Amino acid sequence: MNYKLCIMNYALKILIFFMFLSVAAHAQQTDGAWEDYFMEAVDIEEYDETQLADIYEYLQELEAQPLNINTATYEQFSRIPGLTLDQISDIMYYRDKYGSLRTMEELSMIRSIERPMRLFLSCLFVAKPVERMPWYKRPALDSLLHRHQGT
Numbered sequence: 001m002n003y004k005l006c007i008m009n010y011a012l013k014i015l016i017f018f019m020f021l022s023v024a025a026h027a028q029q030t031d032g033a034w035e036d037y038f039m040e041a042v043d044i045e046e047y048d049e050t051q052l053a054d055i056y057e058y059l060q061e062l063e064a065q066p067l068n069i070n071t072a073t074y075e076q077f078s079r080i081p082g083l084t085l086d087q088i089s090d091i092m093y094y095r096d097k098y099g100s101l102r103t104m105e106e107l108s109m110i111r112s113i114e115r116p117m118r119l120f121l122s123c124l125f126v127a128k129p130v131e132r133m134p135w136y137k138r139p140a141l142d143s144l145l146h147r148h149q150g151t
Helices: 002-030 033-041 049-064 074-078 085-098 104-109 115-124 141-149
Strands: none
Touching: 033 049, 033 115, 049 115, 074 085, 104 115
């Protein structure tokens, strides 16, 4: 009986050890992952050393505090190196047409954004739902028009 208990205890310790290793390995893979994706998604030869230093600092800030892709502005998107004007327009069009992105993987539905850029963006943005005002609480169109016309 003690022999079985000893073996089970040993097996449990090994299992916990491997679980810890897998969690540690995953943490290492995701920490600073944007740097690997950055090199794949962006042609760094377009930038000089000063620009790269500024970009690196900005991207580190974004990694620490990612932006919500559903509320990001054109200006915020345009600060992301490697993201073209067409891709920014496609993201904003997708958001307008289909509503908030539920996950970052949904970027794969936008044809102009290839896999390296999607992986890069997934390190810098999160997909959080946007609370919209219910239709019955929105101002009526005629009241907006009158307010704009000054009458």
